[in-house]
Amino acid sequence: MNIVYVYADHESEWNCSEWRCAVPARAINRTSRHHAKLLSIDDFRLNTPLAVEICQAADIIVVQRNLFELVLSAMQHWKARDKAIIVDFDDAYQLLPVNHPNYSFWNQGIIRLPNLPIQKIDPPPLTQFKWGLKLAHAATVPSKRLADDWQSYTEIHYLPNYIDLKLYENAIKEKHTGVIIGWGGSVSHLQSFTNSGVVAALKKVCTARPQVTVMICGNDRRIFDLLQIPNRQKILHPWVNYKEWPSILANFDIGLAPLSGEYDERRSWIKVLEYMVMKIPWVASDGNAYQEMKHFGWLVKNNPEAWERILIDMVDHISDYKNEAAGEPYLFGISQNIDENINRVITLYEKIYQKAIGNTQLIQKAEMI
Secondary structure (H helix, E strand, O other), rough: OEEEEEEEHHHHHHOOOHHHHHHHHHHHHHHHHOOOEEEEEHHHHHHOHHHHHHHHOOOEEEEEEOOOHHHHHHHHHHOOOOEEEEEEEOOOOOHOOOOOOHHHHHHHHHHHOOOOEEEEOOOOHHHHHHHHHHHEEEEEOOOOHHHHHHOOOOOEEOOOOOEOOOOOOOOOOOOOOOOEEEEEEHHHHHHHHHOOOOHHHHHHOOOOOEEEEEEEEEOOHHHHHHHOOOHHEEEEEEEOOOOOHHHHOOOOOEEEEEHHHHHOOOOOOOHHHHHHHOOOEEEOOHHHHHHOOOOEEEEEEEOOHHHHHHHHHHHHHHHOOOOOOOEEHHHHHHHEEEEEEEEEEHHHHHHHHHHHHHHHHHHHHHHHO
């Protein structure tokens, strides 16, 4: 079977495309029984010679998230040529908070580029996204809640984010004193911090335990600035690419995963899965996103007192928590290695392919009659 992953991320934002396209593609190629290639969504929508060459040889084309304008035409083009079209997405675009950086794009079609006039997509991307789902044979998402949301548009399959352990095996941990409580993420997590109670808790934890440092990783300085703690007790680490990230993550003694609101309820398990494969004890908001992991970490209600209580206990007994994290949580984490689970991915793709091609053949027979 030949699979083409049409990835949407650009180099400067490469993250989702790593997890949802590049990681499974590498694992598929390692099987030597099936083959996968990566194609940029720009090549795909413009039907470049490279896109034609790659897509002609494909059995399945997996298109990542950006289902609007010429991408829809390209999907229709290859669907008409008996390619199984699968959409993959990992965000609840229909539930974006108004203050989310991408709200105006998905809901209003507004494009803001440096030194250029504001442009507009009409109809808005969210509307066209729904058209694209109906056009596809199926879709895959890394959240069960997200799968439930969109079942009326196409056949939605829950496909977790499996992890490429090879990227984490050689992480280099720098020596440090005290306890580092860490978090890393994109600009879409401001609400996760402001409404979860974790900011107020971290202030109290840092006051009560001066050996604690809070490390915020990524390009959203707003989260870092929210932390009203002494500068000596907080670190802002800029965004790094996926190859460098494990060595930054390795410095965490405790991992945070705060969430808040309906949008966050559709998050995948990436954060806590990474903590587990790195043997980092973690604490997260109690909600749907991390329910599958509740036996391997600590889920708390979203109020400052709950966050403070568990974080103080973790800081005071960090060796015990680390020993526990190196047991069952670590074993579960490494069991989610992509190479151990790639047959599940391929089996799902084969099921979708057989159903898609079967439907096409039935239509062709009906037309002949």
